[in-house]
Amino acid sequence: MSNISSHQNSDGVDTIFALATAAGRAGVAVFRVSGPKAVDVACHMTDIEVPKPRHAAYRTFYSQHSEAIDDGLLIIMPGPASFTGENCVEFQTHGSPAVVEAMAKAIMQAGARQAEAGEFTRRAFQNGRMDLTEAEGLADLIDAESDAQRKQALRQMQGGLKTRYAGWKDAVLDALAQIEGEIDFPDEADIPDDLAHNADAPLTALIEDMDKALDNAAIGERVREGLTIAIVGAPNAGKSSVINRLAGRDAAIVTDQAGTTRDIIDVHMNIAGFAVRLSDTAGLRESGDAIEAEGIRRAVERAKESDIRILVHDSTEADFDPQSLDLLEDEDIVLFNKSDLNRPKSLSSFNNFDVSAITGQGFEVFQLALDDIVKRRFSPASEAGLTRARHRDCVSRARASLAAARKALKFAPELAGDDLRSALQALKELAGETDIEAVFDRIFSRFCVGK
Numbered sequence: 001m002s003n004i005s006s007h008q009n010s011d012g013v014d015t016i017f018a019l020a021t022a023a024g025r026a027g028v029a030v031f032r033v034s035g036p037k038a039v040d041v042a043c044h045m046t047d048i049e050v051p052k053p054r055h056a057a058y059r060t061f062y063s064q065h066s067e068a069i070d071d072g073l074l075i076i077m078p079g080p081a082s083f084t085g086e087n088c089v090e091f092q093t094h095g096s097p098a099v100v101e102a103m104a105k106a107i108m109q110a111g112a113r114q115a116e117a118g119e120f121t122r123r124a125f126q127n128g129r130m131d132l133t134e135a136e137g138l139a140d141l142i143d144a145e146s147d148a149q150r151k152q153a154l155r156q157m158q159g160g161l162k163t164r165y166a167g168w169k170d171a172v173l174d175a176l177a178q179i180e181g182e183i184d185f186p187d188e189a190d191i192p193d194d195l196a197h198n199a200d201a202p203l204t205a206l207i208e209d210m211d212k213a214l215d216n217a218a219i220g221e222r223v224r225e226g227l228t229i230a231i232v233g234a235p236n237a238g239k240s241s242v243i244n245r246l247a248g249r250d251a252a253i254v255t256d257q258a259g260t261t262r263d264i265i266d267v268h269m270n271i272a273g274f275a276v277r278l279s280d281t282a283g284l285r286e287s288g289d290a291i292e293a294e295g296i297r298r299a300v301e302r303a304k305e306s307d308i309r310i311l312v313h314d315s316t317e318a319d320f321d322p323q324s325l326d327l328l329e330d331e332d333i334v335l336f337n338k339s340d341l342n343r344p345k346s347l348s349s350f351n352n353f354d355v356s357a358i359t360g361q362g363f364e365v366f367q368l369a370l371d372d373i374v375k376r377r378f379s380p381a382s383e384a385g386l387t388r389a390r391h392r393d394c395v396s397r398a399r400a401s402l403a404a405a406r407k408a409l410k411f412a413p414e415l416a417g418d419d420l421r422s423a424l425q426a427l428k429e430l431a432g433e434t435d436i437e438a439v440f441d442r443i444f445s446r447f448c449v450g451k
């Protein structure tokens with residue numbers, strides 16, 4: 001239990017540590033240490049030999065001054081078969097703030113420094129334990145709030161997207177090998193024709209598969225970021241009453257005064273296992289009041305950028321408000337509200353329901369249908385897909401280069417190789433195989449400290 005002054009070994013790689021569990025009082029706290037000195041740290045903090053790799057052993061942990069801090073479990077996970085690929089050590093102690101503070105101090109004095117956000121995962125990535133899409137999947141899994149987000153993130157973390165683009169990369173390499181071979185050793189006069197002919201079908205199939213992934217990318221991104229639903233309609237139609245009933249609480253003010261809601265009111269909820277942000281908005285009408293007019297401008301903007309719109313109509317009113325109706329898209333929803341005061345209505349071109357936000361009548365049917373609409377529109381495709389704008393950008397560029405390669409094969413086959421190499425480059429970026437430090441910084445800094 002002697003002191004070690006510096007964190008670095010001769011290679012200049014720091015040994016890092018972090019509290020992996022959330023701060024605050026808890027049954028158990030977990031500290032992780034990773035780096036060349038991780039096992040030294042464990043030796044310095046215990047008085048008998050360290051346990052066999054990957055076996056949990058009960059130990060007393062000591063401070064630099066040989067004072068017992070706590071009893072707990074010690075696990076040694078030697079690299080390269082560890083999370084980071086480096087030697088890793090895990091201390092499990094009691095989760096009190098006093099134990100956590102004393103442990104952090106002792107680990108630091110034994111030679112490790114506090115990790116930055118995402119630093120463990122960044123090391124795992126740099127040591128080849130995962131590619132960039134798997135690291136992104138892990139970040140999304142840690143952030144997952146809904147079941148759909150969890151499933152999508154887990155699939156990506158387990159290499160679903162990696163498998164898919166690895167297949168794409170293989171196909172590009174095959175095409176490249178084929179055309180470069182034939183261009184270097186043309187032994188027949190009509191080679192260019194053969195070339196175009198042989199490479200065209202695989203390239204076309206590849207482009208089609210990428211198009212499918214790009215078509216589904218919007219869904220992957222929506223699931224990851226959460227869906228948005230906006231409630232719109234004329235003043236006093238009952239929009240705020242509807243959001244309150246859906247939220248099960250008084251999120252928005254309801255009065256009989258037209259123009260009650262002005263700012264947008266967001267309610268976060270879970271619909272059919274999807275994370276959803278539901279927004280109540282100002283009633284749409286011509287208004288001379290500057291504050292109300294701004295509220296209406298925001299309402300229209302929010303309605304347009306949302307995934308789904310719910311138009312609330314007061315069914316005691318004969319006419320629809322044309323401004324609200326104009327905002328609707330095909331699969332949007334119309335609620336004929338105040339059904340307690342009126343006979344059922346319908347509007348065949350949209351999903352429509354008779355409800356009463358006051359009595360709750362019709363809400364069960366409406367909410368079941370809403371679940372179905374959300375599931376039908378946003379359930380991810382069966383194969384792992386693209387979940388970020390970054391993925392979409394890389395695949396779009398790869399696809400464009402493949403299309404250019406197909407064209408070149410017909411008219412200037414010697415140029416096709418360059419296009420295929422550009423496609424490969426875009427796919428390498430997707431994997432994180434090229435050095436794109438700025439992208440890495442952005443991705444890893446979003447992790448919590450300790451991951």
Ligand SMILES: Nc1nc2c(ncn2[C@@H]2O[C@H](COP(=O)(O)OP(=O)(O)OP(=O)(O)O)[C@@H](O)[C@H]2O)c(=O)[nH]1
Binds near residue numbers: 242255260
């Ligand atoms: N009878 C009846 N009254 C309702 C129903 N829904 C809402 N109301 C009443 O209609 C009035 C307006 O309701 P709000 O929820 O404030 O309507 P809003 O569309 O949010 O109105 P603004 O924010 O002003 O645009 C209130 O007096 C509500 O109590 C309903 O289903 N039946």
Ligand SMILES: [K+]
Binds near residue numbers: 235254255259260
């Ligand atoms: K109102």
Ligand SMILES: [Mg+2]
Binds near residue numbers: 240241252260280283
């Ligand atoms: Mg309102």
